[in-house]
Amino acid sequence: MMRSHRAGSLRASDDGSEVTLCGWVDSRRDHGGVVFLDLRDVEGIVQVVVDPTRPGCEEAHRVRAEWVLRVVGTVTRRPEGTVNPDLGTGEIEVAASSLEVLNESDPVPFPLDERAGEVDEGTRLRYRYLDLRRPAMQLNLLLRSRVNSSLRASMDRQGFTEVETPMLIASTPEGARDFVVPSRLSPGSFYALPQSPQLFKQLLMVGGVDRYFQLARCLRDEDLRADRQFEFVQYDAEMSFAGADDVMEVVGTAVADAVEAVTGERPEAFPRMTWHEAQERYGTDKPDVRFGMELVDLGPVFASTGFRAFQAEAVKGIRVVGEGAASRSRLDALTDRAKGLGAAGLVWMRVGEGGALESPVAKFLSDDERRDLVGSMAAEPGDLLLMVAGERRVANHVLGVLRLDLGRPPVDEGGLRFLWVVDFPLFEGLADDGSPVPAHHPFTMPHPDDLALLDAEGIDLLGVRSQAYDLVLNGWELGSGSVRIHRRDVQERIFTLLGISPETARERFGFLLDAFRFGAPPHAGFAFGVDRLVAILAGEENIREVIAFPKTQSGADPLTGAPGPLDSAQLRELGLTVAVPRGATARPDPRH
Numbered sequence: 001m002m003r004s005h006r007a008g009s010l011r012a013s014d015d016g017s018e019v020t021l022c023g024w025v026d027s028r029r030d031h032g033g034v035v036f037l038d039l040r041d042v043e044g045i046v047q048v049v050v051d052p053t054r055p056g057c058e059e060a061h062r063v064r065a066e067w068v069l070r071v072v073g074t075v076t077r078r079p080e081g082t083v084n085p086d087l088g089t090g091e092i093e094v095a096a097s098s099l100e101v102l103n104e105s106d107p108v109p110f111p112l113d114e115r116a117g118e119v120d121e122g123t124r125l126r127y128r129y130l131d132l133r134r135p136a137m138q139l140n141l142l143l144r145s146r147v148n149s150s151l152r153a154s155m156d157r158q159g160f161t162e163v164e165t166p167m168l169i170a171s172t173p174e175g176a177r178d179f180v181v182p183s184r185l186s187p188g189s190f191y192a193l194p195q196s197p198q199l200f201k202q203l204l205m206v207g208g209v210d211r212y213f214q215l216a217r218c219l220r221d222e223d224l225r226a227d228r229q230f231e232f233v234q235y236d237a238e239m240s241f242a243g244a245d246d247v248m249e250v251v252g253t254a255v256a257d258a259v260e261a262v263t264g265e266r267p268e269a270f271p272r273m274t275w276h277e278a279q280e281r282y283g284t285d286k287p288d289v290r291f292g293m294e295l296v297d298l299g300p301v302f303a304s305t306g307f308r309a310f311q312a313e314a315v316k317g318i319r320v321v322g323e324g325a326a327s328r329s330r331l332d333a334l335t336d337r338a339k340g341l342g343a344a345g346l347v348w349m350r351v352g353e354g355g356a357l358e359s360p361v362a363k364f365l366s367d368d369e370r371r372d373l374v375g376s377m378a379a380e381p382g383d384l385l386l387m388v389a390g391e392r393r394v395a396n397h398v399l400g401v402l403r404l405d406l407g408r409p410p411v412d413e414g415g416l417r418f419l420w421v422v423d424f425p426l427f428e429g430l431a432d433d434g435s436p437v438p439a440h441h442p443f444t445m446p447h448p449d450d451l452a453l454l455d456a457e458g459i460d461l462l463g464v465r466s467q468a469y470d471l472v473l474n475g476w477e478l479g480s481g482s483v484r485i486h487r488r489d490v491q492e493r494i495f496t497l498l499g500i501s502p503e504t505a506r507e508r509f510g511f512l513l514d515a516f517r518f519g520a521p522p523h524a525g526f527a528f529g530v531d532r533l534v535a536i537l538a539g540e541e542n543i544r545e546v547i548a549f550p551k552t553q554s555g556a557d558p559l560t561g562a563p564g565p566l567d568s569a570q571l572r573e574l575g576l577t578v579a580v581p582r583g584a585t586a587r588p589d590p591r592h
């Protein structure tokens with residue numbers, strides 16, 4: 001064994017032990033006579049005291065930050081007054097009897113302590129292997145590993161079989177662009193990388209697997225954000241002879257197991273809310289219920305108003321506690337924000353003593369309206385009321401965003417508030433050609449009460465509900481799932497509604513429609529992003545902090561230089577010629 005202990009694991013109870021440690025020099029203080037080294041390994045940091053005049057310790061003068069050392073020494077209690085309560089090892093130090101340099105290091109491009117958080121992310125990713133040495137990053141990776149292993153154990157306990165599905169496939173639509181891989185053996189043909197294992201997991205159900213799960217890698221070519229990467233890991237599950245309740249039970253148990261494993265506390269059963277209620281109360285399908293500031297329907301207050309702007313499909317408001325003193329320029333900025341989100345305008349009112357309302361539009365409201373408004377909003381002196389009138393959908397959306405802008409707590413505050421959002425609509429809107437766009441994916445079963453509607457003439461397709469459900473955590477959409485269509489006729493009907501011709505459906509999904517001919521069991525499933533769950537558990541705003549080697553916001557990897565061009569021999573072999581679109585410039589190598 002190269003070492004006897006991990007440096008960061010030593011405690012006062014080890015006093016007197018002879019230890020051999022290996023690690024990196026976190027910092028070094030040369031006090032003329034003795035040298036103090038902070039030695040870092042995966043468990044943390046311990047202070048090593050070296051007397052360079054001692055035989056075997058001569059190298060101590062030479063070592064620098066990030067050199068790799070092997071130290072033999074004796075654990076001793078620190079002298080009175082030098083205990084460091086911030087360090088797990090703070091009560092002890094190691095008196096070195098020998099010090100061996102295992103490797104030297106060039107000066108590192110940025111300090112590997114808390115100051116690294118302020119370093120430009122491109123630099124951190126360029127030297128990710130150094131960034132990962134930081135205890136905060138080590139903890140994030142460890143947390144992630146624990147989440148994965150407890151999810152696996154939980155699914156195993158719940159009777160699921162882990163099955164790996166292929167990476168080189170035909171396209172699986174999840175609403176994003178595919179990443180594609182050219183085929184050398186069939187030049188001119190391409191594989192798609194999976195946006196999800198959706199079709200394979202459904203085929204596994206037809207294959208009698210009964211309960212499938214996988215920590216699946218998925219790839220989607222969409223713009224990157226704080227909560228989105230091109231490639232991500234999805235906890236992916238599917239169950240036969242099961243409905244929405246069964247899936248929510250299993251997933252809720254697995255998530256609770258994982259949360260308990262890393263926090264020591266089991267979250268309570270996740271409450272449910274319909275999609276419709278979420279829109280009305282929070283203006284979004286992923287409500288952050290860590291705080292109130294709910295949207296209030298002011299329709300009844302202004303039902304017969306004389307104020308033109310409020311003669312609309314919906315009038316809704318939020319109450320911003322204690323913001324009544326907001327400056328005019330701040331209110332103007334909020335108004336611009338609301339307009340930018342699609343509102344015709346934003347009505348604001350400052351609440352004064354006795355419920356007096358100060359606002360440019362207060363004079364257009366009747367006394368009753370003013371009184372009922374204050375009552376409906378439970379407004380108190382010092383509050384600010386913000387109102388949007390117009391289409392219900394727009395009013396909800398605009399106020400939903402303002403609510404988050406004005407009230408959302410930081411990621412590590414307010415606890416973990418899980419929520420199931422159920423009864424999603426089947427379609428989320430209409431495409432330019434008038435065909436409906438699936439809210440989930442085209443394999444989602446309509447709500448049983450709305451199934452007959454699909455065949456009715458002239459119905460509002462956007463009002464048809466599905467059997468889809470999302471899991472939301474602190475305002476993040478963690479994942480989604482649904483009861484699937486398992487009957488060929490229903491699936492064909494949905495394809496037709498989506499404007500997918502029978503020929504196209506055959507060409508792209510013929511294998512699925514075929515499989516449905518052979519006794520497909522009723523089935524349902526779910527998938528959620530492990531990166532997002534781990535980020536929230538780690539108190540990180542950005543999922544890149546919990547991914548070992550992420551891409552930058554522009555999709556580049558500053559460490560390896562990907563993406564890069566292919567050489568001409570490779571292109572020839574794949575039967576490809578490259579035509580860079582006019583106006584596009586080749587990306588400079590992100591490493592330079």
Ligand code: ASP
Nearest residue numbers: 196198480481525526527
């Ligand atoms: N395949 C879906 C997704 O990736 C999840 C599911 O329906 O199971 O979002």
